[in-house]
Amino acid sequence: YNAVNDAGTGVGVLGDTKTLNTNYSGGTYYLIDTTKPMAGVIETRTAKNLSRLPGSYSVDPDNNFNATSQRADVDAHYYAGVVYDYYKNTFNRNSFDGNGATLRSTVHYGRNYNNAFWNGSQMVYGDGDGTTFTSLSGSLDVIAHELTHAVTERTAGLEYQYQSGALNESISDTFGVFLDKEDYLIGEDVYTPKKSGDALRSLSNPGLYGQPENMSGYVNTTSDNGGVHTNSGIPNKAAYLTISTLGTATAEKIYYRALTVYLSPKSNFSNARAALLASTADLYGTGSTQYNAVASAWTQVGVY
Ligand SMILES: Cc1cc(C(=O)NCC(F)(F)F)no1
Ligand SMILES: [Ca+2]
Numbered sequence: 001y002n003a004v005n006d007a008g009t010g011v012g013v014l015g016d017t018k019t020l021n022t023n024y025s026g027g028t029y030y031l032i033d034t035t036k037p038m039a040g041v042i043e044t045r046t047a048k049n050l051s052r053l054p055g056s057y058s059v060d061p062d063n064n065f066n067a068t069s070q071r072a073d074v075d076a077h078y079y080a081g082v083v084y085d086y087y088k089n090t091f092n093r094n095s096f097d098g099n100g101a102t103l104r105s106t107v108h109y110g111r112n113y114n115n116a117f118w119n120g121s122q123m124v125y126g127d128g129d130g131t132t133f134t135s136l137s138g139s140l141d142v143i144a145h146e147l148t149h150a151v152t153e154r155t156a157g158l159e160y161q162y163q164s165g166a167l168n169e170s171i172s173d174t175f176g177v178f179l180d181k182e183d184y185l186i187g188e189d190v191y192t193p194k195k196s197g198d199a200l201r202s203l204s205n206p207g208l209y210g211q212p213e214n215m216s217g218y219v220n221t222t223s224d225n226g227g228v229h230t231n232s233g234i235p236n237k238a239a240y241l242t243i244s245t246l247g248t249a250t251a252e253k254i255y256y257r258a259l260t261v262y263l264s265p266k267s268n269f270s271n272a273r274a275a276l277l278a279s280t281a282d283l284y285g286t287g288s289t290q291y292n293a294v295a296s297a298w299t300q301v302g303v304y
């Protein structure tokens, strides 16, 4: 890429205008952002509604990415930059690997695809079918959720099944709330575009969307990798109680230290309680109000 970054503009999924870091080359502007320190490149591509990854670069002739077909591309690119900045500025983590790995996103994946995922190498977003979801890159908490799967993979490595998998899911939702500070909801900006006031999940009231909020409600199942998107309601409720009591600035330090120092691939919910308490003790001392708040949160969800 050329060293010079070009300030482009774009219209996002919700019709909002934003500035973009783009790269000009050979008469075309690319959604390639080279402004991040230590060469953390952010690049956004389109699968053109097929399922081949990574697809081709999202491009525009005049650096104004304002076509309806470009809205998902615009938000994937912009929000990836927001999440990159969050991890760098808050924890001095340079990309998901801590070493400036390229953040690659592909939008327009498949047809009417109602999901988003991290495939081990990159983020992938569907357009939704227009009823269950609109383009999933239109929601900062969804992008933070997906990118946090990459961070978890490179740190705690929580196995994606049963309790460690539900914990993996909960860490992603929790960082979704750390990024999207407006609410304790996940996906509200892209879920059921024809219906207002709902979301994919709620951390404050997991039961709203069929999730347990206490260990007494743990669902034993083999589907969905042992119910990882269901049982995440239990650690999600503990996260809500912790964040609402201590605030985001304190809670995010506790969670990031637990993720990077204490959690490991087979950690279960009880191990998570211990990891978060150890992290809190390191940061604020055992017996601190912060320590007691974390202990209380996990007791309230029935995890000891
Ligand atoms: C059931 C179920 C829920 C999810 C989910 O959370 N996807 C990530 C999101 F960001 F698209 F929401 N996947 O399967
Ligand atoms: Ca949200």
Ligand SMILES: [Ca+2]
Pocket: 188, 190, 191, 192, 193, 194, 195, 196, 197, 198, 199
């Ligand atoms: Ca909705």
Ligand SMILES: [Zn+2]
Pocket: 145, 149, 169, 172
């Ligand atoms: Zn997930």
